[in-house]
Amino acid sequence: MPHDVWITGIGLVSCAGEGRAAHAAMLAAGTPPPVDEASFAPFPIHPGPALELDRQIPKKGDQRQMEPWQRLGTYAAGLAIDDAGARGLVGEMDLIVAAGGGERDIALDDSVLAEVSQLPPEEGAVRLNALLASGLRPTLFLAQLSNLLAGNISIVQGVTGASRTFMGEEAAGADAVRVAAMRLAEGRGSVALVGGAYSAPRWDMLLLYGSGGLLRRGAWAPVFGREDAPGAVTGTLGAFLVLETADSARARGAKGLARIGTVATAQSRRSPADTGREAMAQAFAHLAPRLPAGTLPVISGATGVAAPTALEREFLGGLYRPLAVRAVGSRVGWGVEAAFPASVALAALALSEGRVPAPLGPLEAPFEGPPTDMLVTGFGAWRGEALAHLAAIPAADQPGGTA
Amino acid sequence: MTAPRTDHAGRPVVAVTGIGLVTPLGFGVADNWAALLAGRSGIRRIARFPTDHLRTTIAGTVDLPEEAAGGRVLTSSERVERIAAMAAEEAMAEAGLGGPRGGFPGPLMLGMPPVETEWPVRFALAARAAPAEPRYAALVEASVGFDALWRTASFAGVGERLAERFGTRGAPIAVSTACATGATAIQLGVEAIQRGEADAALAIGADGTVQPEALIRFSLLSALSTRNEAPEKAARPFEKTRDGFVMSEGAACLVLESLDHALARGARVLGILRGCGEKSDSFHRTRSNPDGGAVIRAMRNAIADAGLSPGEISYVNAHGTSTPENDKMETLGMRAVFGNHPDPFGPPISSNKSMIGHTLSAAGAIEAAFSLLTLRDQRLPPTINHDEPDPAIALDVVPNVARDAKVAHVLSNSFGFGGQNVCLVISGDAA
Structure with missing residues (x-):
């Protein structure tokens, strides 16, 4: 008998601020997000809020061992644990982090390039060694390592069950949520922390995503209105979820925000022979039987990149039912590894608030009344397709409820 | 006797039906295993x-045929992909499952x-950006x-191309x-089969990061051996004069399959992936808690997950990096976990890293592959360079020379x- 899995805490940091209240207000407002179009022109980004790090990373020594990306993730992880009231569970809490790479030393890279690119290759190789050996800081290596976000969460937040770090842009975030939920459902542990982080003001990442042709240039527009210059707008995003078996939550009197049902991931080649339509249809078949009739609220992870956005529109259109789509990318930007966990967190928040987010733009149809179910989509900018089904938890099922 | 198809916890038994190996000792299982049993070092x-x-200035490197023929030196990412694919091809051919054409x-x-x-x-981009100054904005x-x-x-990218090529x-x-990455990959595959998500999984650990910046970064952490004058003597796990690990490269692939699925198609079973255990530490970024708590729990969790008791473990494939710290902590873990073992020294433990160096993200998978070969041939690979025992390490490290032993269950450590x-x-079989 599989266990019911609840989301009992969310930790969110984005351009909308930090925590539940700021994000509930953002969802209710339906207004365009803050955007910085100048600092990394021609690429707009959504900057994150200034964090009072001491609140989640009390030791200055720990703060110094990290750069902004790891600090953001460690901070958001702490918010999620607090939100779930789960400080007492961290010793046996399992952890799955979806991680990118940490910050490079941009000034060092620039100065090495300026000098070495002028030299003949053999001389340049020797000079490169000298410059790196004297210029690299030991702490920066640890701040760069992908698995050290999880390491820092263990050290700072005390989360010391299993620890795994998935790499692979959005798909890593989706599989992290999927695997964490499945492990709980089958009875491996009773509580897990899962999520990721992305720090947007980073030239090293813009270089990578730019080379993949994934970034929008010029002025900001909602993700479904970027035909003039398709692409994602990166946004600072920290997103962690505390997933817990319903039994564990009830036993400690913790309310759930939402029940997490099936999470399905797929990876198509997005080629003429493997467009992704079939993969998504198969994934959706796992979820469909449990979705109620009527208008379906969809929390969409659309990026604004041409191919996956078109694929998602086609997929949603093919459901042949009324939808109320809400694009997370239009509200907080593209947070890469953090994108899917953030979409799930926002869906859980909306379900617990009993309110579908206010529409942002004409393509988002209105929805009245409290939602019972939500579909979360994640069509990765380059690869990876994911769906999740979240459901509201009836009051009678919550701790203290009369079932 | 028919082998049980489910384990002590009612989960499908997970068999290994194919192994692929690439290390500085060579390409392929046969060459690697022969070199390892002969106590040969791959460090240069x-x-x-x-x-x-x-x-x-020393490392274990896997240099590819096209590089040896004078071609461009591959980047780390390209090397990882190439040697991961080599290991996967060998493993899938042995398993007779899937293949380059997919499925x-x-x-x-x-x-x-x-x-x-x-x-x-970066240098290529700087050349493209010229005459603009090669700063990040211009590189973009x-x-x-x-x-x-x-x-x-x-x-x-790497996973996408491997998935496409092998049809996973x-x-x-x-x-x-x-350094536990390869073991985690295997664990993920085992779990997917145990929960019935798939009949099989392709688990790969690969690393190919010997390049200047990576070497300098590990040097700055004071993690690497500086015994440059005698490369083949530099990796000396559990030995008194050990001074750090030696960076290395390699890949291993295991074809994991439910025993049911393997037997139904008449596949040869090479061993059983019987248990996995993990436990993370909250002490420090590069050091274990001095009480060894997390290391001990990870070992105990794996043994318990396998439905065994510590006394039933016949051999331990060590993490054994050759850093002063790791080998001390691993010894502490061994003493705690195997305090009541039938043998007062605990089970024999040897470190493949004494010969191949530390293959980092690949190590857990490579050492699982060698553990399977240990079970197959009932022969323990040695820990070489064991010249001066460390009095603080009272373990049977299979010093310098391989030997025969009765091996039923191997514990493979990755920290x-x-x-x-x-x-x-x-384990050798499912019983």
Whole structure:
């Protein structure tokens, strides 16, 4: 008998601020997000809020061992644990982090390039060694390592069950949520922390995503209105979820925000022979039987990149039912590894608030009344397709409820 | 006697039906195993790039045929992909399952290092950006349409291409748990089969990061041996004069399959992946808690997950990095876990890293592969360079020479930076 899995805490940091209240207000407002179009022109980004790090990373020594990306993730992880009231569970809490790479030393890279690119290759190789050996800081290596976000969460937040770090842009975030939920459902542990982080003001990442042709240039527009210059707008995003078996939550009197049902991931080649339509249809078949009739609220992870956005529109259109789509990318930007966990967190928040987010733009149809179910989509900018089904938890099922 | 198809916890038994190996000792299982039993070292002076200004100038490297023939030196990401594919081809051929034309009945679990833009790519971009000054903003403009960058530095890229090539199902998962990565990849595959998500899984651990910046970074952490004058003597796990690990490269692939699925198609079963255990540490970024708690729990969790007691473990494939710290902590863990073992020294333990060095993200998978060969041949590979015993380490480390032994269950340890510890229990048969 599989266990019911609840989301009992969310930790969110984005351009909308930090925590539940700021994000509930953002969802209710339906207004365009803050955007910085100048600092990394021609690429707009959504900057994150200034964090009072001491609140989640009390030791200055720990703060110094990290750069902004790891600090953001460690901070958001702490918010999620607090939100779930789960400080007492961290010793046996399992952890799955979806991680990118940490910050490079941009000034060092620039100065090495300026000098070495002028030299003949053999001389340049020797000079490169000298410059790196004297210029690299030991702490920066640890701040760069992908698995050290999880390491820092263990050290700072005390989360010391299993620890795994998935790499692979959005798909890593989706599989992290999927695997964490499945492990709980089958009875491996009773509580897990899962999520990721992305720090947007980073030239090293813009270089990578730019080379993949994934970034929008010029002025900001909602993700479904970027035909003039398709692409994602990166946004600072920290997103962690505390997933817990319903039994564990009830036993400690913790309310759930939402029940997490099936999470399905797929990876198509997005080629003429493997467009992704079939993969998504198969994934959706796992979820469909449990979705109620009527208008379906969809929390969409659309990026604004041409191919996956078109694929998602086609997929949603093919459901042949009324939808109320809400694009997370239009509200907080593209947070890469953090994108899917953030979409799930926002869906859980909306379900617990009993309110579908206010529409942002004409393509988002209105929805009245409290939602019972939500579909979360994640069509990765380059690869990876994911769906999740979240459901509201009836009051009678919550701790203290009369079932 | 028919082998049980489910384990003590009612889960499908997970068999290994194919093994592939690439290390500095050679390409393929046969060459690697022969060299390992012979106690040969694969550690050499680095010839791939100039080593001026470097504190450590030795490593275990896997140089590819096209490089040996004078071709361009591959980036780390390209090397990881190449040797991962070599290991997968060998394993799948042995298993007789799937193949280059696709159709593998399960997912790809890929343990690999984080990849990023590397210096050769940056220099190429700087040349494209000229005459603009080669700063990041100009590099980004120059990167448009520069496919090599996205191909080699996106995290999903390596797994995507391997998944396409080998026809694995679903989204491949690329995983990193530092030095435990290869073991985590296997664990993910085992779990997918145990929960009935797939009949099989392709688990790979691969690393190919011997390049100047990576070497310097590990040097700055004071983690590497500087015994440059005698490369083959530099990796000396559990020995008194050990002074650090030796960076190395390699890949291993295991074809994991439910025993049911393997027997139904008449596959030869090479061993059983019987248990996995993990436990993370909250003490420090590069050191274990001095009480050894997490290491001990990871070992005990794996043995318990296998439905065994410590006394039933016949041999331990060590993490054994040759750093003063790791080997001390691993000894502490051994004493705690095997205090009541029938043998007062505990089970014999040896470190493959004494010969192949520390293959980082690949190590857990490579050492699981060697553990399976240990079970097959009932022969323990040695820990070489054991010249002067460390009085603080009272373990039977199979010093210097391989020997025969009765081996039923192997514990394979992997302990990572960042406090991520994973142990596997591998058995000869399912009983």
